[in-house]
Amino acid sequence: MDRSTAPIQVVIDTVDPAALVVFWAGALAPRGYSVPAPPGDFADWPAFLAAQGVPEERWNDASTLEADGQPRIFFQRVPEAKSGKNRLHLDLLAGGGPSVPMELQRERVAAEVSRLEVLGATRVVEHADLGVHWVTMRDPEGNEFCV
Structure with missing residues (x-):
């Protein structure tokens, strides 16, 4: 391309x-x-x-x-640091979605979250809704993203 x-x-x-x-x-x-x-x-x-x-x-x-x-x-x-919640964020789709059993989603997401924490990300909160498990995280500058 x-x-x-x-x-x-x-x-x-x-x-x-x-x-x-x-x-x-x-x-x-x-x-x-x-x-x-x-x-x-x-x-x-x-x-x-x-x-x-x-x-x-x-x-x-x-x-x-x-x-x-x-x-x-x-x-x-940009000259200014991040000052509020992102209006747009990236989702790193690690769990597999609602067709994957919740326990397997949790395992996959946990492995990716651990890998990202080593790189410098921080965990914010864990979620489960509508058959999907994910974790909200922040990159080293505080930008939110989900795994």
């Missing part, structure tokens, strides 16, 4: 794109996401940005995660 024609991207505001992309790259790696390589033959993004004349103080203005056939996730630097 030509990523330049991807139908949508999800944008996450952050005070530190470089740090937050590390968390989300680890969180979403099992789903095929990674930081894309820089264009051309550049060894890394700093080399590319320097060649484009971008001042070094702007190198952490943005970062991206991509996966074939999936929405691009774009992290953009």
